[in-house]
Amino acid sequence: xxxxxxxxxxxxxxxxxxxxxxxxxxxxxxxxxxxxxxxxxxxxxxxxxxxxxxxxxxxxxxxxxxxxxxxxxxxxxxxxxxxxxxxxxxxxxxxxxxxxxxxxxxxxxxxxxxxxxxxxxxxxxxxxxxxxxxxxxxxxxxxxxxxxxxxxxxxxxxxxxxxxxxxxxxxxxxxxxxxxxxxxxxxxxxxxxxxxxxxxxxxxxxxxxxxxxxxxxxxxxxxxxxxxxxxxxxxxxxxxxxxxxxxxxxxxxxxxxxxxxxxxxxxxxxxxxxxxxxxxxxxxxxxxxxxxxxxxxxxxxxxxxxxxxxxxxxxxxxxxxxxxxxxxxxxxxxxxxxxxxxxxxxxxxxxxxxxxxxxxxxxxxxx
Amino acid sequence: xxxxxxxxxxxxxxxxxxxxxxxxxxxxxxxxxxxxxxxxxxxxxxxxxxxxxxxxxxxxxxxxxxxxxxxxxxxxxxxxxxxxxxxxxxxxxxxxxxxxxxxxxxxxxxxxxxxxxxxxxxxxxxxxxxxxxxxxxxxxxxxxxxxxxxxxxxxxxxxxxxxxxxxxxxxxxxxxxxxxxxxxxxxxxxxxxxxxxxxxxxxxxxxxxxxxxxxxxxxxxxxxxxxxxxxxxxxxxxxxxxxxxxxxxxxxxxxxxxxxxxxxxxxxxxxxxxxxxxxxxxxxxxxxxxxxxxxxxxxxxxxxxxxxxxxxxxxxxxxxxxxxxxxxxxxxxxxxxxxxxxxxxxxxxxxxxxxxxxxxxxxxxxxxxxxxxxxxxxxxxxxxxxxxxxxxxxxxxxxxxxxxxxxxxxxxxxxxxxxxxxxxxxxxxxxxxxxxxxxxxxxxxxxxxxxxxxxxxxxxxxxxxxxxxxxxxxxxxxxxxxxxxxxxxxxxxxxxxxxxxxxx
Numbered sequence: 001x002x003x004x005x006x007x008x009x010x011x012x013x014x015x016x017x018x019x020x021x022x023x024x025x026x027x028x029x030x031x032x033x034x035x036x037x038x039x040x041x042x043x044x045x046x047x048x049x050x051x052x053x054x055x056x057x058x059x060x061x062x063x064x065x066x067x068x069x070x071x072x073x074x075x076x077x078x079x080x081x082x083x084x085x086x087x088x089x090x091x092x093x094x095x096x097x098x099x100x101x102x103x104x105x106x107x108x109x110x111x112x113x114x115x116x117x118x119x120x121x122x123x124x125x126x127x128x129x130x131x132x133x134x135x136x137x138x139x140x141x142x143x144x145x146x147x148x149x150x151x152x153x154x155x156x157x158x159x160x161x162x163x164x165x166x167x168x169x170x171x172x173x174x175x176x177x178x179x180x181x182x183x184x185x186x187x188x189x190x191x192x193x194x195x196x197x198x199x200x201x202x203x204x205x206x207x208x209x210x211x212x213x214x215x216x217x218x219x220x221x222x223x224x225x226x227x228x229x230x231x232x233x234x235x236x237x238x239x240x241x242x243x244x245x246x247x248x249x250x251x252x253x254x255x256x257x258x259x260x261x262x263x264x265x266x267x268x269x270x271x272x273x274x275x276x277x278x279x280x281x282x283x284x285x286x287x288x289x290x291x292x293x294x295x296x297x298x299x300x301x302x303x304x305x306x307x308x309x310x311x312x313x314x315x316x317x318x319x320x321x322x323x324x325x326x327x328x329x330x331x332x333x334x335x336x337x338x339x340x341x342x343x344x345x346x347x348x349x350x351x352x353x354x355x356x357x358x359x360x361x362x363x364x365x366x367x
Numbered sequence: 368x369x370x371x372x373x374x375x376x377x378x379x380x381x382x383x384x385x386x387x388x389x390x391x392x393x394x395x396x397x398x399x400x401x402x403x404x405x406x407x408x409x410x411x412x413x414x415x416x417x418x419x420x421x422x423x424x425x426x427x428x429x430x431x432x433x434x435x436x437x438x439x440x441x442x443x444x445x446x447x448x449x450x451x452x453x454x455x456x457x458x459x460x461x462x463x464x465x466x467x468x469x470x471x472x473x474x475x476x477x478x479x480x481x482x483x484x485x486x487x488x489x490x491x492x493x494x495x496x497x498x499x500x501x502x503x504x505x506x507x508x509x510x511x512x513x514x515x516x517x518x519x520x521x522x523x524x525x526x527x528x529x530x531x532x533x534x535x536x537x538x539x540x541x542x543x544x545x546x547x548x549x550x551x552x553x554x555x556x557x558x559x560x561x562x563x564x565x566x567x568x569x570x571x572x573x574x575x576x577x578x579x580x581x582x583x584x585x586x587x588x589x590x591x592x593x594x595x596x597x598x599x600x601x602x603x604x605x606x607x608x609x610x611x612x613x614x615x616x617x618x619x620x621x622x623x624x625x626x627x628x629x630x631x632x633x634x635x636x637x638x639x640x641x642x643x644x645x646x647x648x649x650x651x652x653x654x655x656x657x658x659x660x661x662x663x664x665x666x667x668x669x670x671x672x673x674x675x676x677x678x679x680x681x682x683x684x685x686x687x688x689x690x691x692x693x694x695x696x697x698x699x700x701x702x703x704x705x706x707x708x709x710x711x712x713x714x715x716x717x718x719x720x721x722x723x724x725x726x727x728x729x730x731x732x733x734x735x736x737x738x739x740x741x742x743x744x745x746x747x748x749x750x751x752x753x754x755x756x757x758x759x760x761x762x763x764x765x766x767x768x769x770x771x772x773x774x775x776x777x778x779x780x781x782x783x784x785x786x787x788x789x790x791x792x793x794x795x796x797x798x799x800x801x802x803x804x805x806x807x808x809x810x811x812x813x814x815x816x817x818x819x820x821x822x823x824x825x826x827x828x829x830x831x832x833x834x835x836x837x838x839x840x841x842x843x844x845x846x847x848x849x850x851x852x853x854x855x856x857x858x859x860x861x862x863x864x865x866x867x868x869x870x871x
Binding site for chain 2: 053055081083084086087090091092094096097098107108113114154161
């Protein structure tokens, strides 16, 4: 378990102005959960992880790793890093270049807080190397490892003392695309198999969506939304989250009627749309209607649904293999639409677009 | 008082150095010349010859009446000497060759820093090779080259050995030689005058260095670090390759072969004469025997060992601590420390020597006239260079390497012992060797501060020469070059070893 309570941290930059890096972060990662902090660079996700590891000292808040209180501004607790119990994988991997693979992995057992007899060291290092399928490379000097191998060694080193908590700081961002995709599943699978509590930091929405049990989207030192991958994608809390995770069309409008059974009607510049209600919307409020490109559908003229059908004019169509990526003029703006290649759309064609009400989310305008 | 001659000498030798080094750098970096990979090795060899040694070698070559080149010139039927060693043109020539190695390294780096895609874009727009060179390559290099020229000019102003050896006979004085003669060449010493000269020198070099910093910040706007291993397009030399080879051969001849040959030759003869079969019959190792059996030779050797050893180790020790404070802590005053470390770089060695001389004369202390005052002065002088090694090394050690050790549960001292020290060792050894080589080579500081019992090798060589023993000084020069060559090879071998770490 990792528990972070109301964490605050300010940085002073070169010109003496202070920047609020963390303004009250609170979250809890339950035992065995894979939890991801997702956000653009500078949002405070890495700072949060470094505070948990003890590399940075926050100004306020409380941090628990398992049942150890490692930081508390209230009771003036600040456990130094070597006394905190966790494993960590860095963005740069931080494989010591003057040691071979074995010595790198053995370090926590030989020099760290979990020293064990020599015989056991060997056994546990080999077991850790087996986990990441590098048993054969124990004697290889670190500089002769590829990026992917360094990544695995870093994982083995983080896991060799069998911590209950694993911190991962953008571990995949230095790998090439194909390897990154493989490692995503491998890391998640490994963490789940060992039932280890994992905190993963990334700016890559695909990594966050595919690996996590829960995701916290961060912006400007705050957690904007927390939830399962599917929920966050389907019902983002605001325009920032919708934009950061996946693609989205936004239609500005005013709530004209509703709040009945979770539905409402939104009056846009050219017609009224039936939408799924976001929380806390009142009649007369300015809102945005969000709809994902893959949720737009094209209807043939004969069998039209009774609402949310608008006329569109196809402008461009790009074939990307698994779909057609189109721009369509409708409702006085351009909408991005992704449809299956079997659908017949072509540039200059007039179409009827259907915006399924259950896919039209009413969200707050970006502040 | 030397202003015009110092500027003339410095500007002249800078021109020679930029032409020699620039052409060689261009051939190495940007042409398809075969065997161009050997050029750097050829250009680096003169580094093992201290300026005193180069000066002595060129006097053997260009002495008006008996110099080898001048005799050959007359042999061809010409009247008078080709070039007299004791003249301004000769000083410019020797200093220019001496600085050409530095010029080669700096200009080569400037060329490498340029993003080749900028040129490719010009080629892609259909411009010819010459057009691209004139319109894109050269303008892009101009700011960098301006910086190089300024830096070489500063070096020229500070230079001491060549003006002292070549300029004295014809009464050509520059700042550094003026300082020397007013403080050590006349009796009683004129401290006021020496101090005045050195202050002028400081103002001049600091001013030029400020200008240099400015051009540097300008040129950085031009650098586009591509980060990808693009190889720039190589220029086909075609028939010009013969000219290029001739040029490289000429440089190897005058920069390496001729000076080394004449030194070895002169060291074998009881008195100097031009090479011939007859002269060869009287060749012997007598000079070497005389040098080694001279009364104070072993004391000089001991002093030199102390100076080189203590200075290099001391500098690296101070430098690594300072780098650590500057780059890895948030302690107040670390910026000031960084500035103080850099400061001696702006002040020429000669002025530092004067400062130490006057400072240690002004109060009662046991250091004056001992080797330790020289050690201190050299430490101050080369601290900026030593700290450049440690800065680079400390910055290169990714912060996460030490954080990984902490996170594994290792405490501060264990991290220091198991992670930091092993990672820094190559840089420390390398830096110590580099500083040691410089300390052994450079005459200017020691020549101001040496006493009867604290003579070091470079000063000793100069005094043997000054006392009129060309054969013995040639033998000493050969020994010195041999030692420096060995140390340089060692340093290069070690530097290669540390590359393994850099790739990581």
